[in-house]
C-alpha cells in the first residue's frame with residue numbers, strides 16, 4: 210500500500226505522457242514553449258479566473274503574488290502557523306514579517322476571530338491579548354495582507370477573510386497549493402481571493418513530474434506584474450528589465466505532462482471524494498477513537514490529505530505504531546507549527562502562543578489518500594484503528 214500512489218495513476222496515462230513529452234522533444238522549446246500557455250488557458254478556465262501565470266513552484270507562486278503587491282521590509286502579512294513552511298517563508302524572504310493567526314480546531318484553517326484580534330494587536334502595537342512577533346511590538350509594522358491557506362484541500366473561509374481584508378485595506382491571497390479542484394460556496398478553489406496560488410509538486414492533487422506552480426487572478430495589472438516578475442522583471446522585451454524579479458518559469462515539459470494529468474483530474478477529484486467518504490463512514494461504523502475530518506456543508510475538499518485527530522500525543526504514538534506494524538504508511542502534517550520552528554525564532558514567538566495549532570500538531574496524522582486507494586485497503590486501515598480501541 211502506498212501513501213500516495215503515483216504509479217497507479219501513471220499506468221493509466223503513461224502513453225499519453227510519453228506522446229506529449231515526445232512532442233516537446235520534437236519542437237525543442239523547453240523554455241516557455243506553447244504547452245505553457247496551453248496549460249495556463251486550460252487551468253484559468255477550470256478555476257474561473259481571467260489570468261493564469263504558470264511558474265516554477267507553489268513557493269514561487271506565493272512569492273510572485275506578494276512581490277506583485279510590493280511586499281517588503283516593515284510590512285506585516287497575516288497567515289497561519291499550521292501550514293507548510295513555504296507560506297510564511299515567502300513572506301520572510303521578502304523581508305516582511307509573518308504575523309501568525311491561530312487556526313479553527315475543526316477545519317484547521319485560519320480562525321477569522323483570531324485574525325480580527327491580530328489586526329487590532331498590530332494596530333495597537335501591543336502583543337496582548339493576541340501574541341505578535343517581537344518586531345511588531347518594537348515598531349509599527351505596516352499591515353499589508355492576509356494569506357489564507359486551504360489546508361489538506363479544504364478552502365478557508367474566504368467570504369469572511371475577504372471582508373476583513375476589505376475593511377482593513379489588506380490584500381487577500383489564497384494559498385491553494387493543496388486545494389486545486391476544491392469548492393467553496395459554488396466557486397472553485399484558487400479563485401476565492403484576489404490572487405490564488407497553487408502548486409504542482411508531485412504529491413499535490415494536480416501534481417507534475419517535478420516542481421511547478423501557478424498564480425490566478427482577475428486583476429489585469431497584477432497579472433502584468435507577475436508575468437514580468439516571473440522572468441527577471443522583464444519589460445517590453447528580454448533585455449529590458451523594469452523591476453527585480455525571479456527565474457520563476459514553469460518548464461515546458463512539466464506543462465506538457467500536466468496537460469495529460471488535467472484530463473483525468475475531474476475524475477480523480479470524484480474518486481478522492483469517494484475515498485474520503487468511505488473512510489469517514491467506516492470510521493463511524495467502527496466507532497474508532499479518532500476524529501475524522503469535518504467538511505463544512507458549503508465546501509468540498511480536494512482531499513490532498515485525509516487527516517485525523519487522536520486524543521493526545523501518546524494516543525497518536527500508539528496508533529502510528531500499530532499502523533506501521535500493519536505496514537500502513539502514515540504521515541504527520543505538521544509536527545511543529547511554524548511559530549516554533551527554529552527558522553522563525555527571530556520572530557520571538559513561544560510555546561502557548563497559538564494553542565489550537567500546538568494541540569492539533571500533537572494529535573494529527575494523515576492516512577493513505579489518493580484516487581486509486583482500494584476499499585479493501587481502507588477497511589484494513591480502519592480495522593487497525595478500531596482494534597486499538599479494544600485495548601484501552
Ligand SMILES: *Cc1c(COP(=O)(O)O)cnc(C)c1O
Pocket residue numbers: 266267268269292293295296358384386387408409410420421422
Ligand atoms: C506544497 C505547499 C506549498 C509550496 O509548494 P511547492 O510547489 O512545494 O513550492 C505552499 N503552501 C502549501 C500549503 C503547500 O502545501
